[in-house]
Amino acid sequence: MAIASTNPATGETVKTFEPLTDEQIEEKIQRAADTFRQWRRTGFEERKEKMLRAAEILEDEAEELGRIATLEMGKTYASAVAEVQKCARGCRFYAENAERFLADERIEDLQQDGATAYVRYEPLGPTLEIMPWNFPYWQVFRHAAPGLMAGNVALLKHASNVPQVALAIEDVFLRAGFPEGAFQTLLIGSDKVKAIIEDERIRAATLTGSEPAGRMVAAQAGENIKPTVLELGGSDPFIVMPSADFEKAVETAVASRTLNNGQSCVNAKRIIVHEEIADEFTRRLVEKMEALKVGDPMDEATEIGPLSTPDGVEEVADQVRRSVEAGAKLLTGGERPEGPGNFYPPTVLAEIPEDAPARYEEIFGPVASVYRVSSVDEAIELANDSPFGLSSSVWTADEGERERFVEEIEAGMVYVNKMTESTPEVPFGGAKNSGYGRELSRFGIQEFTNAKMVWVQDA
Structure with a gap:
């Protein structure tokens, strides 16, 4: 199947x-293994x-590379160009x-009696990157850049709906002077992943x-005793307390929930508002969501583009429909527009059972739950009432509330009076069913080292 x-x-x-044949996959894995023996040195x-x-x-090529992402997965052109520029920042x-x-880390307590003790970080070998379509450049570069700098080599199994992005990334590394086997794209289906993970030449995923x-x-x-980062x-x-900067919190809630057309793991998906300000906050949230321009992602005036796939928009529509049937109140949106494309309107749900x-x-997708x-106490209990624990954003000027949120929210990240951000300088990762391990910062480069x-x- 193509x-x-x-x-x-x-x-x-x-x-x-x-898709690559089994023989072509074997050739690429062997090339990665051969290249690693040289690249690590x-x-x-x-x-x-x-x-x-x-x-x-x-x-230099951010505009053209951004255009490819918009063409393949629908994010607005401006955000696609910014994503490519962010990848450059990560590489730097x-x-x-x-x-x-x-660098070697000396164990100072053991530097005595003729002893020297230290930890040395060494590359593991070829790693398999299985990456999604929603940030098709950044998700790849935030693993590939530290991995290559650590002396590893990579094989990319990208999402099947962004093949041109996947090939473009390989081309960037080749033109930058990396050896041919240092970073290779595998145009394959998910059915080939298991055999690649089992291959003894692949050392991590x-x-x-x-x-x-x-x-x-x-x-x-x-089963094959190989480390993973998930x-x-x-x-x-996204918790808002009465002491918060009200307007900034509303604006950020909308920006966060609609980032990447609502297709981000760290969007403000559950907006939890204190009852003292809930009515006005919800009114302003709905007002701002309704004002967003939905349309052609190549149009610079567009704020919300299409979802990436027909299946994706069908799933979002089904989740909203079932939520309303269960008793949730639909405050705006919820009706797919007529015409071509995978469009879904900015939507707000409240009183969710x-x-x-x-x-x-x-x-x-661009659906906010209020x-x-x-x-x-109730805000923390509700925040933690989820199988997931990726990130969180809390808005308060009260120092005591701030400390409680930082201490008690079960998540890999807590951002106070700020939207969650994936940036090279700080670690990124979750808890509970949101996965394990960390990307970015020093943690990200050390994950796949011995x-x-x-x-x-x-003597």
Whole structure:
């Protein structure tokens, strides 16, 4: 079955690709293994030079690369260009900091009696990247850049609806001077992943995607005693207390929930508002959601583009419908527009009962769920009443409330008076069913290294 690049704004199939054969997959895995034996011996300066060149290419060609992402998965053109530029920033960050992050760490308590003890970080080998379509460049580069700087090589199994992006990323690394086997794209279906993970030449795997996919990859890797990093779904709480900057909180709630057309794991999916301000907050939220312009993602005036696939928009519509049938109140949106494309309107749900899909499922589209609470205790209880624990955003000027949220919210990240952000300088990852391990910062580059303990005693 061909891998297709389909424009989600029109439904038009732009280009098709034949999946790799088993023989071609074998060739690429062997090339990765051969390249790793040489690449791991390169110095940080050589790796840095190539990574900085990759950053330059991304910056110089951000508009064309962004256009490909918009064409394939529907994000607005402005956000696609910004995503490519962010990848350049990530490349520069690891080019400049990898050597420091991976420097030998002396164990000072053991530097005595003729002993020297330290930890050395060494690359593991070829890693399999299983990446999603929603941030088709950034999700890849935030693993590939640290991995390559650490001395690993990578094989990318990208989402099947963004093949042109996947090939473009490989091309960037090749033109930056990386060896042919350092980063390779595999145009394959999900049915080929298990055999690749089982291959003894593949030493680790990372996946960003759904919880079911994460469970399968973790099980397959675990059976073969290989480390994994999983960044899975989220149903992030966005908590607003009476002391918050009201207007900024409303604006950020809308921006967060509609980021990437609502297709982000760390969107403000559950907006939890104290009852003192809930009525006015909800009114303003609905007002701002209704004012958003939905349309052609290439039009610079568009704020919400189409969802990535027909199946995606059908799932969102079904989740909203079932939530309303369960008793949730539809405040705006909820009706798919006529015409071509995978469009879904900005939607707000309120008074959501416990058995509604909006309560526990991740809705991957521009749908905000609003909840009223009467106290900090109730806000924390509701925030934690989810199988997910990726990130959270809390809005309060009260220091005591702030400390309680930081201490008690069950999530990999807590942002106070700020929208959750994925940026090279800080670690990114979740808790509970949102996965494990960390990407970005020094944690991200150390994840796929062997922390080798070395103890040298004088003869």
